Amino acid sequence: MSGNDLVDLRCAALESNWQRKGFLDKLFSEAEKAHILSSADPFIQVWTYWTMKEAVYKIYSRATGIRTFAPAKLLCRDLDRYSGTVSIDSELFHTRTSITPNYIHTIATKGFSSLTDIRIEIIEHNGDVPEYASKKPACLSHHGAYLALIY
């Protein structure tokens, strides 16, 4: 099982204010907050962690049938700028993130080796998410001007 999440950085800057009082406290652990605030680009670090959490939440909620808004329970650890792990309820997931000037996209799987099996398609797309029934993505993420599909 795999999951993905994309954040359109232009939209994120318009739609969210990560410096809003309480914002980081509700979404991130103490360790994550410390890392965000000491990073060279906190804005990028916020949305990197967010896509890691969301990509793993999608796997978790599909597997368990549980819907919840508990971002601080998904604990991110970065191994380097682009790969990391996220744990929830003592289950560990592996992630790989790509950061471009326009968007951040993270893929997640249970097994580290299956990360390389994931095929990623990112297209510019506005409006409603189209019917991709024939292509059957394993997961998709739509934000702002971009649609990201994984197979």
Added chain:
Amino acid sequence: MTPKEELISRLQTIVSPYAQNKEALDAIHEDTDFINDLKINSANLVDVILDVEEEFDIVIDNDAMEKMLTVKASLDVIATKLNEK
């Protein structure tokens, strides 16, 4: 307006800047789901929670926040927190 209707109306005002489905926002009711019906971006759920805290002058802990994906669950959390004051 019943007290519950008044709460729903205050909640409607709070979620309105984030709701991308304006028809569902106009027709908001107890069973309305923030993400599935109102199409609120999941990253903006935290803004809804923070706005609810400010509007009602309550503190929403993470255990309560977990459930706040629907109008009904949010009303329950708000009522519980107001009672604790």
